[in-house]
Amino acid sequence: MPFDIPADDPLFKEARDKVVILTGGATGIGEATLRLLVELGAKVSFLDTNGAASEKLEADLGGNAVFFHGSVLNWEDQRNVFEKTVEKHGRVDVVLSNAGIDEVAEDAFVDTFDDEGKLKAPTLVVLDVNIRGAIYTTKLALSYFRRLGIKGSLVLTGSAASYLDTPGIPVYNASKHGVIGLVRSLRDTLQEEGLIRANVVAPWFTLTPFTAKVARVWQEKGLPVNTPAQVARAIIYLALNRDYHGKSIYVSNGRYTELEEAVQASRNIWLGEQNTAWVDQRKAVKIKLGKQDE
Template sequence: MPAQVMTEMTFSELQFPGKETTSPSITRLEGKIAIVTGGARGIGEATVRLFARHGAKVVIADVEDIAGNALANSLGPSVSFIHCDVSLEQDVENLINSTVSRFGKLDILFNNAGVLGNQSKHKSIVDFDVNEFDRVMNVNVRGVALGMKHAARAMIPRGTGCIISMSSVAGVMGGLGPHAYTASKHAIVGLTKNAACELGRNGIRVNCISPFGVATSMLINAWRTFDDDEEQDEIHEREVEKTEEFVRSLANLKGPTLKAKDIAEAALYLASDESRYVSGHNLVVDGGVTTSRNCVNL
């Protein structure tokens, strides 16, 4: 088995131990059509799984074709995959149009796709790499704006809909991420508030989520330090534990460890009718970090 495939399988098993084959007694998204960008891995994968369990038909949108198709195939006919680079308008427009053409509507868009950026190119403000800065902003901000634009076009005629975007604790305070990433996540909060103001008259709710650190591939790849000859499954197991231990050391709320499934649950709440009067809100899922400490200068 190729090392890359082994890595994907092992990491998925670490994040989502055991196969959840049964549906919950109350399905909170029954009959809903949802898109999750960046849905092939990490928080996106957890959200796809949870939305599908709660009765939604889910479209995974990602640039990782192998992982995206594998996830869709594993979850059955209610989940499908479309290749989408969220920084390209033609890809985003095709994603929305294809979904509406197939299912007749779009109820939920989760703008989850994002990048942290190359840490080696994001050091001091006096020497950051401009091209890398632009890449992060194109994926994180342009991607969210394009998602909002084309989802709104599909939702406005129906007078209902829900748009959720992924921000971060780095979008709440400084010192929690590289400059480009921090700027992009602040921008997402601003876009969320502005879009909520505009789209409220059309019955469309717009919210975002700001998590603290979750041991996903993106965060692990940014922090990892290992030898090239290590086995890939050993790398992920050790790096997940190492990353979670570091996050726990910074946490204000002691006891639980923040997992991808916790952010998926937050997205489920915002996507469901339980939050039918919630709009323009940034749901911070950080165990109190942003209200209890100063910059940690990560």
């Protein structure tokens, strides 16, 4: 059921003095999240490739916002943010994997050819930024939380496209499905550890500098939109609410719906009773895949 997260939610008071790392903080959802965190008294290190916008934002927000220039695709850039933040504050409490790009620079399934007339491979930069970058951030977050013994909180920015088909942006769609898949795979293991929470925010169409051209058509058709500030509230709510782990908040028209409980509760409908029983059996005996089964 949809619910509200008011701007003055008492939970937000817990953000004071939290040490936060945020990727993709220069504009849009990241900027709104950064501004709200600093307003709430958090200390935020943020990574972005947009130097001009980030430097202005850092100057506007004062000493509790520290900009690191770099790309989520560069392991050293991301590792540097964690190293420097922990050197300064001795800990990191919250990690927000927000950096992402839309599928506007390339249509992966439109044919392009090289000088010899041979079909060229797509760059897949959207896939790289949205999922490989998120995996780098997740790896660093889990490593630092574990080594420091901190009950840390990780929030990844997914999308409505984490759940819905989105014609015209298939690689973006795949990358955002990957984000929710990553958290689903981690949640049982992290719950067993009892130290780290991981959640996803899944916003519907949101008004940002990158969506401005499409927004007019979207709104003319009577479709709802979010503001970045509305999505930022969901991100911070997930980061601070200890009752949330392995969950996903869908944001549409400034209202909020948790999806993962309903998805899991309805498995016997979409998967079938026998298949659901086998899944439950596997979980009960704690059978895992990959290196953990060796």
